[in-house]
Amino acid sequence: MFSLSDQYVPQCVPREMARGKALIVWGAIAAACLFLLALVILAPVALARNHSLLAFSIYQGFHYVCHQIPERSFYVAGHPLAVCARCTGIYAGLAAGVIVYPLVRSIRKVETPRRLWLLLALVPMTVDFSLTFLHLWQNTHLSRFITGALFGAVASLYIVPGLIDLARIVGTEFNTRRRTRAAVREKKMRLGASARAVRGD
Amino acid sequence: MNKSMQPAIIGGVVLGLLSAIPFVNIVNACCCGWAVLGGMLAGYLYIKGSQTPVTTGEGAKVGVIAGAIGAVIYVVVGLPLGLLSGQAMMAMITSMIQNANPEQGELLRRQMEIQQNMPMGTRILTAIPGTLFVAALIIGFATIGGLLAVAIFEKRKGMSVPPPPPPPAYGGGQPGGGYGGGYGGV
Secondary structure, three states, X not given: OOOOHHHOOOOOOOOOOOHHHXXXXXHHHHHHHHHHHHHHHHHHHHHHOOOHHHXXXXXXXXXXXXXXXXXXXXXXXXXXXXXXXHHHHHHHHHHHHHHHHHHHOOOOOOOOOOHHHHHHXXXXXXXXXXXXXXXXXXXXXXXXXXXXXXXXXXXXXXXXHHHHHHHHHHHHHHHHHHHHHHHHHHHHHHHHHHHHHHHOO | OOOOHHHHHHHHHHHHHHHHOOOHHHHHHEOOHHHHHHXXXXXXXXXXXXXXXXXXXXXXXXXXXXXXXXXXXXXXXXXXXHHHHHHHHHHHHHHHHHHHOHHHHHHHHHHHHHHXXXXXXXXXXXXXXXXXXXXXXXXXXXHHHHHHHHHHHOXXXXXXXXXXXXXXXXXXXXXXXXXXXXXXXX
């Protein structure tokens, strides 16, 4: 049946998520970042308190993503953190950036800032690494931590909207499949009922 | 095949194999380098093959799939390779650190000894959660790589596909009266 043109409903799915759902996704991202940071600090504390199994599991897990060179790491309770100072800075910056994200940008916005900011955020870290690599200057724990934290904080401006958009896409696909399955089930029931009616059951 | 699967498979296989090969996988020591690059490769291929602008969520989705494929390859291929060459690799890293800083090299060597002297059961127990954690990290970093690929490589931002125009008003507009016009004269 035709409808009047003023009753037309656009068929494009809006690219915004409901604020409540976006906040839930943001909360999950923040919790994951804080959990990672907590694991980094937990490893040396667990080792100091003779929980070797837990400590070595954490060290072994982070061994995949970081060189864990003790002289390049912060120390807690007499043992190095599970990752180096630069990685600690990246994770800390990322966690801080994610936590303050709703204060800086609308949580429903899924567009990312211009890529220029991401590339600019890489510059201090690259300079800090390059100067030491070329033996022009010896970087310190603080310089590695700060340059890593800056990159992590800026990266959060790209990661948070991206993951919220991912949750929206997954939610839309899930709802579409659920509705399609429900419609197919209903159609089968109606066909079955009409077939029974024809047979005279 | 879903249009996102092929780039994800390519990215996942590349990241999985490079993460599994001993000595080559040292790049992962820089914040899971291969996982991020594998996710970015999958995102880049997806952007190149897509006729409409790709959103960060779609890039992240491709990254998740690539990360999952890479994690499976890492567990199946990389773990046995790592067990075979793990000691050689650790010895190489320890000697590199020892040359730079003998005290830290000694600390690392003692840590290795503690791990090697652990009973096999304990080593397996520490390896299982570690492996699952690494698989989760690979998927996480590949996801980040996928969405960063959109941020860096997608140049068609803001050019969203316009919605289809609404249908013409009933009975109106077109020369000759359209569908209903023919009945008008009866």
